[in-house]
Amino acid sequence: MRLSALLGAAAVALSASGALADEMTVSMHHLTAEGVGEAVGTVTITGGGNGAVFKADLKGLEPGQHGFHVHANGSCEPAKDKDGNMVPGLAAGGHWDPENTSRHAGPEGSGHLGDLPALEVAQDGTATGEVTAPRIDDVSRLSGHALMIHAGGDNYSDEPKPLGGGGARMVCGVID
Numbered sequence: 419m420r421l422s423a424l425l426g427a428a429a430v431a432l433s434a435s436g437a438l439a440d441e442m443t444v445s446m447h448h449l450t451a452e453g454v455g456e457a458v459g460t461v462t463i464t465g466g467g468n469g470a471v472f473k474a475d476l477k478g479l480e481p482g483q484h485g486f487h488v489h490a491n492g493s494c495e496p497a498k499d500k501d502g503n504m505v506p507g508l509a510a511g512g513h514w515d516p517e518n519t520s521r522h523a524g525p526e527g528s529g530h531l532g533d534l535p536a537l538e539v540a541q542d543g544t545a546t547g548e549v550t551a552p553r554i555d556d557v558s559r560l561s562g563h564a565l566m567i568h569a570g571g572d573n574y575s576d577e578p579k580p581l582g583g584g585g586a587r588m589v590c591g592v593i594d
Contacts, residue, residue: 441463442557446460446589447589449494449496449506452504456478459476459545460474460476461565470554470560471548472486472565474545474546476546477544479544481540481541483571484572485572486549487513487565488531488565488593489514489563489564489590490515490564491510491511491564492561495507495509506587506588507564507590510587512530513530514532515531522575532563534551535550536549560593564591564592567588568587
């Protein structure tokens, strides 16, 4: 068999196994001060020509708009804040900011790369839509980080409240 035929067959086999696929599925869980709680569904992340697409299949959430971000660390565990209080999901660290911009500017701005479009949750507590993060052009870079849903919305600014005003960490999943 010729080398080109062998390489082609190997590429087909890898693609069929998902090894070449630009996709990952993240199991999402409620957060508590004691740890990671019950599963609420998944978010599937795929790469594309217009950026990373995050497709939600979630239930049991509070209706409304929620801040949605990639966080720096691959953990959803609680941790102590500077005052010694246990905070759900604090081990995830801050928003993923590989360029060290130290600012929240939304998914199309020049701030944290982990700033995603807000997640909309329907009145029945489900989120089944998708959002696109145009600045994330290589989904493999997301591995080892956490995907976080905050209790509040997101104004894509650090004013009047820091980090878009999303507040408490409500749901989290580790991106493998």
